[in-house]
Amino acid sequence: xxxxxxxxxxxxxxxxxxxxxxxxxxxxxxxxxxxxxxxxxxxxxxxxxxxxxxxxxxxxxxxxxxxxxxxxxxxxxxxxxxxxxxxxxxxxxxxxxxxxxxxxxxxxxxxxxxxxxxxxxxxxxxxxxxxxxxxxxxxxxxxxxxxxxxxxxxxxxxxxxxxxxxxxxxxxxxxxxxxxxxxxxxxxxxxxxxxxxxxxxxxxxxxxxxxxxxxxxxxxxxxxxxxxxxxxxxxxxxxxxxxxxxxxxxxxxxxxxxxxxxxxxxxxxxxxxxxxxxxxxxxxxxxxxx
Amino acid sequence: xxxxxxxxxxxxxxxxxxxxxxxxxxxxxxxxxxxxxxxxxxxxxxxxxxxxxxxxxxxxxxxxxxxxxxxxxxxxxxxxxxxxxxxxxxxxxxxxxxxxxxxxxxxxxxxxxxxxxxxxxxxxxxxxxxxxxxxxxxxxxxxxxxxxxxxxxxxxx
Numbered sequence: 001x002x003x004x005x006x007x008x009x010x011x012x013x014x015x016x017x018x019x020x021x022x023x024x025x026x027x028x029x030x031x032x033x034x035x036x037x038x039x040x041x042x043x044x045x046x047x048x049x050x051x052x053x054x055x056x057x058x059x060x061x062x063x064x065x066x067x068x069x070x071x072x073x074x075x076x077x078x079x080x081x082x083x084x085x086x087x088x089x090x091x092x093x094x095x096x097x098x099x100x101x102x103x104x105x106x107x108x109x110x111x112x113x114x115x116x117x118x119x120x121x122x123x124x125x126x127x128x129x130x131x132x133x134x135x136x137x138x139x140x141x142x143x144x145x146x147x148x149x150x151x152x153x154x155x156x157x158x159x160x161x162x163x164x165x166x167x168x169x170x171x172x173x174x175x176x177x178x179x180x181x182x183x184x185x186x187x188x189x190x191x192x193x194x195x196x197x198x199x200x201x202x203x204x205x206x207x208x209x210x211x212x213x214x215x216x217x218x219x220x221x222x223x224x225x226x227x228x229x230x231x232x233x234x235x236x237x238x239x240x241x242x243x244x245x246x247x248x249x250x251x252x253x254x255x256x257x258x259x260x261x262x263x264x265x266x267x268x269x270x271x272x273x274x275x276x277x278x279x280x281x282x283x284x285x286x287x288x289x290x
Numbered sequence: 291x292x293x294x295x296x297x298x299x300x301x302x303x304x305x306x307x308x309x310x311x312x313x314x315x316x317x318x319x320x321x322x323x324x325x326x327x328x329x330x331x332x333x334x335x336x337x338x339x340x341x342x343x344x345x346x347x348x349x350x351x352x353x354x355x356x357x358x359x360x361x362x363x364x365x366x367x368x369x370x371x372x373x374x375x376x377x378x379x380x381x382x383x384x385x386x387x388x389x390x391x392x393x394x395x396x397x398x399x400x401x402x403x404x405x406x407x408x409x410x411x412x413x414x415x416x417x418x419x420x421x422x423x424x425x426x427x428x429x430x431x432x433x434x435x436x437x438x439x440x441x442x443x444x445x446x447x
Contacts, residue, residue, distance in 0.1 A: 007291055008308065008309055009308030011357075032352070035350055035355065039311055039350040039352065040331045040350070043329075054352075056355050103332070104420055105417070106332070106345050106399070189420035189421075190420045190423070
């Protein structure tokens with residue numbers, strides 16, 4: 001590792017070096033993944049952290065491994081890389097779709113999954129809803145060793161974790177299920193979503209929903225599951241129109257956030273339509289690669 | 291600390307603040323002002339350059355991440371000392387350029403697109419250009435111009 005005392009940019013070669021440097025900086029440094037969020041700080045009149053600790057030189061953080069049992073995605077895997085690697089995996093389609101539709105092509109080549117889940121002020125983070133419905137886990141390495149925790153738990157405690165805790169990879173199990181994602185932007189592309197919905201379902205022999213996971217992002221400050229709707233659709237056929245009607249009955253479960261791009265009530269009101277679109281995407285994927 | 295990278299085929303060493311965005315180094319130190327800084331948040335695409343052959347927004351790339359990498363700007367995209375590549379020529383011939391602020395980024399995105407796919411569809415071009423915003427809203431004529439060279443052998447040369 002090339003370290004100069006007082007440097008504002010460090011490039012550790014290993015996870016252990018990165019953890020050590022972040023521990024020593026004690027909050028005065030920030031792990032740098034794709035840099036797409038932190039690089040906007042000056043434009044937004046925000047104070048950037050003193051030192052960037054670039055993770056780009058740590059090879060293992062870029063890797064994606066897929067087998068029949070699980071998928072392991074390094075925290076520096078880009079949105080474009082994830083979308084390409086998961087193409088054709090129907091159980092993981094929600095994540096592939098979200099990664100392939102986020103931001104713009106140029107941003108997708110740089111932005112990372114680690115940055116997406118670690119950026120605390122980023123309500124519309126594209127990859128969080130699919131990770132929630134796919135029961136993803138986050139592997140963290142820090143001064144205290146290695147920890148693996150569900151992504152929902154990580155999201156709730158990420159602000160309070162030690163500065164040296166480093167998200168190293170995302171682990172996604174692969175039970176028999178199918179998934180999809182739907183996203184609403186004010187323009188067709190190149191914007192953060194007003195709201196987005198991920199779904200993952202397992203169906204029985206009669207094509208009725210046996211298990212369901214639904215997550216909503218960008219509506220509230222942090223993406224989360226929609227347990228009441230998940231319970232309500234078990235036993236039903238995954239018909240988009242019917243799913244929309246059921247979702248309407250559970251809209252009170254969310255309190256939309258007001259922001260410059262859309263008011264809170266609007267984010268809530270579009271959710272049933274997005275649920276229908278996600279189920280339609282699921283239906284459209286029937287007959288494709290498995 | 292310093293980083294050494296290649297810009298338009300020439301080796302360059304940068305020894306300033308490695309948090310500096312690539313766009314600022316290109317414009318302020320190398321005087322490659324064809325790369326435009328407009329939104330500085332990655333939304334508009336006016337600062338698009340090629341990094342290792344891929345279009346990326348240079349306003350969001352800290353210099354410290356570029357050691358050993360190859361950067362090509364609008365000034366070098368034609369390559370080999372040529373004045374323009376085929377994308378630039380067709381945009382000129384079809385009189386597409388309006389205010390010109392977005393065009394360096396447009397050219398970089400479209401050149402890389404045609405390099406990978408010599409015969410893109412209109413929809414594919416639209417998808418590729420979704421990160422390049424034209425405030426003059428001349429999108430359809432840009433697409434017409436590029437589609438006129440689509441499918442030609444060596445379309446971007």
